[in-house]
Structures are given as C-alpha cells and as structure tokens.
Amino acid sequence: MRILLAMNGDAGLSRWIEAFRKALPEAEVSTWQADGPALGADVAIVWHPPAELFVRETGLRAVFNLGAGVDGLLKIPTLPSTLPVIRLEDAGMTVQMAEYALHALWEASRSFASYRQAQGEHEWRMLPVTRRHEWPVGVLGMGKVGARVAQAVAEFEYPVAGWSRGGHGLPGIEDFAGAQALDAFLARTRVLINALPLTPDTRDILNRDTFAKLLPGAYVVNVGRGEHLVEEDLLAALASGHVAGATLDVFRTEPLPQEHPFWSHPAITITPHTAARTLRTESVKQIADKIRQLAKGESVSGVVDRPRGY
Known part of the structure; x- marks a missing residue:
C-alpha cells in the first residue's frame, strides 16, 4: 500500500508523516513534491492539496480529507468524479x-x-x-x-x-x-x-x-x-x-x-477558525483503520455523497 500525504504548508507535516508511518508500518508513506515524479499512490491523505496531484497520481483508490468539511476539496477541477472522498468523522472535533x-x-x-x-x-x-x-x-x-x-x-x-x-x-x-x-x-x-x-x-x-x-x-x-x-x-x-x-x-x-x-x-x-481543531492522534487512528478496511476490500463509513456535498 502506497500512501501519499499532501498538506497545504509545512506546519506540522513531519509529525503527521511520523504518526502515519507508526500507525501503518506495513505501508509506504510519502509526501507530495511539486516537482517530483508520480509515486503510484493507492491512497492520498490531503488538506487543501494542489490540483496537479490528481493529474499525476492516476491510480488512487481513495482520498482522505483531514477535516470534516470537504467543500474545498470538491472544488478542485481535477478531482476524478469517481474517486471516493472520505471525510473525518468526529475524531475529537x-x-x-x-x-x-x-x-x-x-x-x-x-x-x-x-x-x-x-x-x-x-x-x-x-x-x-x-x-x-x-x-x-x-x-x-x-x-x-x-x-x-x-x-x-x-x-x-x-x-x-x-x-x-x-x-x-x-x-x-x-x-x-x-x-x-x-x-x-x-x-x-x-x-x-x-x-x-x-x-x-x-x-x-x-x-x-x-x-x-x-x-x-x-x-x-x-x-x-x-x-x-x-x-x-x-x-x-x-x-x-x-x-x-x-x-x-x-x-x-x-x-x-x-x-x-x-x-x-x-x-x-x-475566533480564528479554531472552534474545532483536527486532533492528530484521533485522526490518524481513524484513517489508518479505514485504510486497512479498504485494503481488505471492505466498505468504510464517511464516504462523501458528491451530489449532496457532504
């Protein structure tokens, strides 16, 4: 399983990478590089990702959004219409x-x-x-x-x-x-x-x-x-x-x-968009569990209904 992590800005990125590698030792966890090659990722974990990600990584089976609101992600024109988008469910928020x-x-x-x-x-x-x-x-x-x-x-x-x-x-x-x-x-x-x-x-x-x-x-x-x-x-x-x-x-x-x-x-x-912050420990566990379910061919909760927008 190849996992690609793409977050807007570098704040805390290294801690997210470390947490996902620890939670999913069986997976290969990489980070998005704007000038890098396609990595053949199976899953992307994102927060305000670049549109180019979905052009380059054509083999994605799912994209996980590091937040409950997915309106920003759904606006990206290169997001494939058939790619499952999975939002965080609660995770302490x-x-x-x-x-x-x-x-x-x-x-x-x-x-x-x-x-x-x-x-x-x-x-x-x-x-x-x-x-x-x-x-x-x-x-x-x-x-x-x-x-x-x-x-x-x-x-x-x-x-x-x-x-x-x-x-x-x-x-x-x-x-x-x-x-x-x-x-x-x-x-x-x-x-x-x-x-x-x-x-x-x-x-x-x-x-x-x-x-x-x-x-x-x-x-x-x-x-x-x-x-x-x-x-x-x-x-x-x-x-x-x-x-x-x-x-x-x-x-x-x-x-x-x-x-x-x-x-x-x-x-x-x-207040500066701080009513509910994404909690790393809870979010990583939830996403890691769902990635394992997907790897087994099981269905997962939190899949966004595109027509509804949530």
Whole structure:
C-alpha cells in the first residue's frame, strides 16, 4: 500500500508523516513534491492539496480529507468524479464544537460581556437572572457536529430545536425537517447556531431574510463555513437591533483582513477558525483503520455523497 500525504504548508507535516508511518508500518508513506515524479499512490491523505496531484497520481483508490468539511476539496477541477472522498468523522472535533457553542450561548444568555464591562468600570452591577425559556436555541444542520451541539445544549435545559434536510428524531430536541419547515424553525429561535456543511443549497443561508425571521434580540453563532454568512446582512441586522450579537469562527476570507469591520464591532466576537481543531492522534487512528478496511476490500463509513456535498 502506497500512501501519499499532501498538506497545504509545512506546519506540522513531519509529525503527521511520523504518526502515519507508526500507525501503518506495513505501508509506504510519502509526501507530495511539486516537482517530483508520480509515486503510484493507492491512497492520498490531503488538506487543501494542489490540483496537479490528481493529474499525476492516476491510480488512487481513495482520498482522505483531514477535516470534516470537504467543500474545498470538491472544488478542485481535477478531482476524478469517481474517486471516493472520505471525510473525518468526529475524531475529537464534535465535543470541541459543543464546548464552543455552549460558551457562545452562555456569553449571550448570562450577560458575561456586561459583567466584564462592569468590572472595568469598578461597578458591582447585578443583572437579571437568566430564564432559559427566553433563550430558545436552534441548530442549523444535524449531522454529527450539529447533533452533538444540540444534545449538549439540551443537557443545560435550554429549549433546543434542530433543522436538517431529512430530520433527526433525537430525544429532547424539537425536529424541523426540509425547506418547508425552515421558517417555523427560525420563528421559535433566539440563538441560532449554524453547523451546516457548505453546499450550493446552504451558501448564503445566514442572510437578511433569515435574521428577520428570528426572535427579537437574536444571537448568531457560525461554526459552519464563512460562505454561509452574508456579512453585510449581519451588520445591517446588528445595526437594526433585531440581532443583538454574534460569535463567528469562520469567514469568507481567512485570515480575516485587518480592515474588516467585524474586528471592531462591539457586538461581534471573533475566533480564528479554531472552534474545532483536527486532533492528530484521533485522526490518524481513524484513517489508518479505514485504510486497512479498504485494503481488505471492505466498505468504510464517511464516504462523501458528491451530489449532496457532504
């Protein structure tokens, strides 16, 4: 088995190579060289790989993406239409997303920003107690990430609903399914957490119309993709007061340009695409196990449905 590792940039590459060689001692693990020859790789493990990889390595049986989101990989024009694309499943990321979402929810519902402001003013300021029924949460996207987020929120007794294309049926979480149910989902939601994959159907879904349908004083949390959010529409919703604040981890341009208005907006919290980091140990084990399954001719989970985009 010949395995080719191709990652954009060299940060941590040597540690990834070492980890895969240790996990798969029976395999030959090599790295992509832009000016090198074809290696006859059976499997590619990639993160933002060059388009030339799929032109040169014509014998690939599968490509593993070092992340849950595959929208960037699917955009590569040289990616063969019949090549199985396999995404990471959880690998320690869903619990990180849940932590992030809970932090953003508590930041909004428990008024922690106001308490920090009061501290800066040396003022002992007691604010009204949080009533959870006044902070209904809605999770857009009920895949592994969204489901874990919704379940974590439910554990803390906030009313929580999930919206997805086909429904989910998780206990304790109100279920909204399909485009026809989206308006009703938004109408009962004050804290909107986006955990959708990026597809043509979900691009720009966080827009002016979506925000207007949320409950007054809404709060938006985006841990999906930057292309989900129409940035000027969020700024307008904040200016109107209908949306009270937002926590954003992903952006259309990353790193976020220094002149971007999000940086200085008092109602927006920014983090640098760090809501869930790829964990090396968990990811290597998951991919190594699946490579062994493929070598035995067995099917594996996590294969991307190309038409759906996830």
